[in-house]
Structures are given as structure tokens and as C-alpha cells.
Amino acid sequence: MSVPVSSSSSEDLARANYVDAYPPPKIEAPLQSLKDVGEASVGKTVKVRAWIQNARMQGAKMAFVELREERSWTIQGVVIASPTGTPVSRQMVKWVGGLQLESFVSAEGTIQQARVPIKSCQVTDYEIHLIKVYCEARGPEKLGLSLATANRAVSRIEEEDPGEDGLQSLNVNDKLVPTASLATHLSNPVMHKRAPVSQAIADIRIAVRQIFSEYLDSRGFNQFEPPCLLGAASESGANVFKLPYFGKDAFLAQSPQFYKQIEIAGGRKKVYCIGPSFRAENSNTPRHMTEFTCLDLETEIENHYHEVMYLLEGLLLHIFQQLKIRCKEKVELVRAVYQSSEFLIPEPGKEVRLTFAEGQKLLRNEGPEEFRHVRDDEDMSTPQEKALGAIVRRKYNSDFYILDKFPESARPFYAMLDPENPGVTNAFDYFMRGQEILSGGQRIHLPSILESRIRAKGIDSSSPGIKEYLDVFKSAGVPPHGGGGIGLDRVVAWFLGLPTVHLASYYPRTPKMLLP
Numbered sequence: 001m002s003v004p005v006s007s008s009s010s011e012d013l014a015r016a017n018y019v020d021a022y023p024p025p026k027i028e029a030p031l032q033s034l035k036d037v038g039e040a041s042v043g044k045t046v047k048v049r050a051w052i053q054n055a056r057m058q059g060a061k062m063a064f065v066e067l068r069e070e071r072s073w074t075i076q077g078v079v080i081a082s083p084t085g086t087p088v089s090r091q092m093v094k095w096v097g098g099l100q101l102e103s104f105v106s107a108e109g110t111i112q113q114a115r116v117p118i119k120s121c122q123v124t125d126y127e128i129h130l131i132k133v134y135c136e137a138r139g140p141e142k143l144g145l146s147l148a149t150a151n152r153a154v155s156r157i158e159e160e161d162p163g164e165d166g167l168q169s170l171n172v173n174d175k176l177v178p179t180a181s182l183a184t185h186l187s188n189p190v191m192h193k194r195a196p197v198s199q200a201i202a203d204i205r206i207a208v209r210q211i212f213s214e215y216l217d218s219r220g221f222n223q224f225e226p227p228c229l230l231g232a233a234s235e236s237g238a239n240v241f242k243l244p245y246f247g248k249d250a251f252l253a254q255s256p257q258f259y260k261q262i263e264i265a266g267g268r269k270k271v272y273c274i275g276p277s278f279r280a281e282n283s284n285t286p287r288h289m290t291e292f293t294c295l296d297l298e299t300e301i302e303n304h305y306h307e308v309m310y311l312l313e314g315l316l317l318h319i320f321q322q323l324k325i326r327c328k329e330k331v332e333l334v335r336a337v338y339q340s341s342e343f344l345i346p347e348p349g350k351e352v353r354l355t356f357a358e359g360q361k362l363l364r365n366e367g368p369e370e371f372r373h374v375r376d377d378e379d380m381s382t383p384q385e386k387a388l389g390a391i392v393r394r395k396y397n398s399d400f401y402i403l404d405k406f407p408e409s410a411r412p413f414y415a416m417l418d419p420e421n422p423g424v425t426n427a428f429d430y431f432m433r434g435q436e437i438l439s440g441g442q443r444i445h446l447p448s449i450l451e452s453r454i455r456a457k458g459i460d461s462s463s464p465g466i467k468e469y470l471d472v473f474k475s476a477g478v479p480p481h482g483g484g485g486i487g488l489d490r491v492v493a494w495f496l497g498l499p500t501v502h503l504a505s506y507y508p509r510t511p512k513m514l515l516p
């Protein structure tokens with residue numbers, strides 16, 4: 001359906017070249033990707049499909065528009081009225097200059113060399129002189145969140161807004177810059193996602209998944225798909241989501257841990273999976289979500305559980321190094337908005353591996369006064385972890401480190417105890433900028449020891465889920481094995497120095513956030 005744009009056809013010889021219409025009139029010129037515009041494009045008539053990022057009149061005979069494709073690829077479009085009134089009329093110039101921001105258009109024009117570099121667009125040396133513009137979808141009269149605001153750092157990370165619209169103003173270099181709260185960003189998902197900084201974060205997230213899979217595929221790992229719906233609470237823990245399931249209860253998986261181990265028991269020597277995990281924790285912090293993505297692996301152990309620890313360490317260091325190479329421009333774009341220090345990676349041979357007790361000792365000796373009396377048999381609090389991260393950065397010039405030999409009281413029943421010191425486990429955590437991003441270690445593979453540990457933790461070994469788990473190890477001999485789970489959202493957020501993991505998630509889920 002077409003909407004007329006001129007009251008008198010005799011006055012407007014170009015009326016067929018601009019219209020609100022879907023489907024739009026056909027454009028025969030070849031489709032041009034803005035990222036491929038270059039010297040060879042000059043003089044060519046092309047078709048572009050893009051959003052109107054900006055539009056302004058320059059007198060009655062000329063208008064400028066910024067056309068944006070996916071991510072931040074933009075080019076300046078120029079509309080100049082023809083002396084004869086065709087192919088561009090004054091009415092067309094006025095119509096194009098008045099298009100609402102974020103309208104989606106198909107357009108035809110000729111690529112030309114720009115007279116001066118166009119600093120406001122990513123395509124700086126070229127522009128497109130438009131002769132046809134068809135609006136396929138109009139933007140609203142007023143955006144709930146402008147692209148400029150969406151591309152600024154969030155002003156508040158709390159989920160409730162302080163004001164009516166969550167908008168604030170920040171004065172930078174005497175220029176009024178609008179900012180918005182995290183809640184306002186997430187309540188306007190379309191514009192939040194259109195922002196170049198959000199697109200860059202999403203691309204970096206995808207890259208982490210790809211590098212993780214590539215690394216393990218090249219080392220003979222087999223990918224598998226664990227279920228999310230369970231018949232019993234995984235790990236027999238609290239904080240589990242329960243839902244009705246055909247007259248009985250079902251539960252959302254807190255982790256794929258048991259299923260990784262079943263794969264190992266079933267004859268797969270090395271396995272990994274990527275998928276969601278769910279925790280019904282009423283934690284409203286920048287580091288928690290009720291649904292998050294895990295990168296998990298499990299592998300046989302030949303001699304010592306440190307084989308697993310070194311594998312995971314090498315994997316994460318590879319991810320960090322590859323992000324700096326593959327996503328250099330995207331990382332720089334994000335850090336230009338969310339200003340943070342570069343993520344420090346230890347030099348080869350200088351990896352930071354501490355025992356839990358050594359970490360606590362550092363806190364006692366070099367940490368804040370409130371941690372002078374921390375104990376080796378108690379788990380670390382979040383403030384302790386962050387304080388230790390600051391010490392490690394200062395002392396070892398690294399934002400990445402491992403804590404090994406966690407106390408028995410801080411680990412689940414399936415963690416293998418240290419045979420030389422049963423007060424600690426063959427279990428470890430990995431940290432980025434003082435925040436935990438991975439938990440793992442050696443699992444108990446002998447059913448008699450496993451059953452003993454289940455009872456020692458006060459768990460009924462015949463309870464649903466636990467019985468079936470224990471039966472796996474009774475049904476056949478299972479080789480020694482271990483593994484770990486990496487929080488994808490946290491890796492992305494802490495590598496980039498974001499203020500909250502919610503910015504690294506596509507659609508963050510928290511105790512207060514279930515929409516969109």
C-alpha cells in the first residue's frame with residue numbers, strides 16, 4: 001500500500017521516486033554493503049537498505065541523511081533537487097529531510113567521493129547521492145531511547161529508575177550528553193540493541209563461544225547437549241526453579257555437571273557443551289542472573305587433576321589472546337564507551353596459580369584491614385575476592401589467576417578430597433579482575449567414596465536425582481575425570497570491564513526482570 005506524498009501530481013515530477021510503501025517499488029541496482037564501499041565503488045549506481053540515523057535540511061533544495069546498516073556502518077546520503085524537478089524534486093528533498101529517525105528505507109543512488117572527510121560516518125571518504133528513497137517502516141515521532149543515548153555508558157545499573165523516564169544528563173566538555181539508566185536501556189531493547197556498543201559486545205560474546213569450541217574441537221573433544229528439564233533438583237541444592245510437569249514436579253537445570261559425567265561414564269573421553277543454567281537466587285547484584293550461559297567441559301584424568309586445571313587455563317588464555325586479535329576494533333569501541341583499563345594477561349611461564357590458603361595469606365598480609373584475620377577453612381566473600389584481585393594485579397601484573405585447593409566445606413559432595421589433606425579438595429576457581437568466572441576440579445569416580453561424601457554432606461543418597469547419579473558409578477567402572485564450567489556472561493563483562501554482566505547478556509534475567 002502506497003501513501004501519497006504530494007497533493008498535485010503536476011507539481012511534483014519525482015513523486016514516484018519517494019514514497020511510504022511496503023513492499024516498496026523495485027530497485028534494479030545491485031545491493032551495496034556499506035562496509036565494502038571504496039574507491040572502486042565511485043560512480044556506481046547502487047541500492048542500499050538502512051535506517052535513518054540522522055536527517056537534516058540544507059536550505060530548500062538539499063538534505064543530508066545518515067544511513068546506517070548493521071553494527072555501526074554508516075554513510076552520508078545527499079539529496080539535491082534537480083533543476084528540471086526530476087529525478088529529485090524540492091518536495092522529495094523536504095520529504096527525505098523530514099523522515100523520522102530510525103525509519104527503515106530502501107534507496108538508490110550513486111557513490112561519489114566526498115569533498116571532505118565525513119567524521120560523523122564510518123564511511124568517511126564517500127557519500128551516496130540519492131535519487132530514490134522508499135520508506136518501508138516509519139520510526140515513531142519520539143524514540144523512547146535515542147541511538148546517541150543508547151550508545152553512551154549506562155548512568156545507573158540499579159534495576160529501578162530514579163526518575164520518570166530514567167534519563168539523565170551528563171556534561172562532558174561543556175556539551176550536554178544524554179545518558180540513561182540500565183533499566184531504561186533494557187526497557188527499550190530495540191534501540192539498546194541497535195547501538196554500536198551493544199552490537200560490539202554481542203559480537204565479542206559470539207567470538208568467545210566460537211573460540212571456546214574451536215579450541216576444544218582441535219583437541220578431540222566431543223560436543224553434546226544436556227537437558228534443561230530435570231526430574232529432580234540438580235546437585236540436590238536449594239535455589240532451584242520448580243514447575244508443574246504433567247501431574248508432577250520438574251526442575252530447571254542448575255548446571256550440566258551430572259550429564260557431563262554421564263557422558264564420560266558412557267565412553268566419551270572428552271566432552272563439552274554450551275547452554276543455559278538456572279539459579280533461583282534472589283541476588284540483585286551486577287554479577288548475578290537467574291539464567292546465564294555456561295561453557296562446560298569434562299575430560300578423563302590420566303595422572304593428576306592439574307591436567308584439567310592447565311587445560312582450562314590454556315583455554316582461557318587462548319580466548320583472551322584471540323579476542324585481542326580478532327575483536328581489536330570492537331574491544332576498542334566498547335572501551336571508548338565503558339572506559340576501563342586493559343585486561344592484563346600473564347606472560348607465558350608467569351601464570352598466577354595460588355592455593356586457596358596462599359590467597360587468604362595475601363589478604364591477611366597485604367589486603368584491607370578488615371581481612372587481616374580471614375581463615376583458610378572458610379570460603380571467600382565477594383569483597384575478599386575483589387580485594388585479592390587488586391593485590392594480584394599489583395603484585396603479578398595480571399587480571400587473571402587461579403585459586404586451587406578449596407576447603408572441603410566450600411565444595412559440593414562430588415569434589416575429590418586431597419588424599420594428603422582431606423580438609424581441602426582437588427578443586428579450583430578462576431578469576432578475572434577479582435571476580436570468579438569458573439569453578440571446577442576433580443570429581444569422585446568411585447561409588448563407595450562418593451556415597452560416603454554424599455552422606456557426610458547430610459544428603460540422602462536414596463533421594464531422587466542423587467540415587468540416579470550414584471547409580472551411574474555403580475553400573476560400570478568410570479575413569480578418573482574432572483572439568484569445569486565457565487560463565488560466558490562474566491567472561492565477556494569482566495574482559496571488557498563492564499559495570500554489570502547484564503550488559504553482556506542478550507536478554508538478562510534477574511529476580512526483577514522477566515521482560516522482554
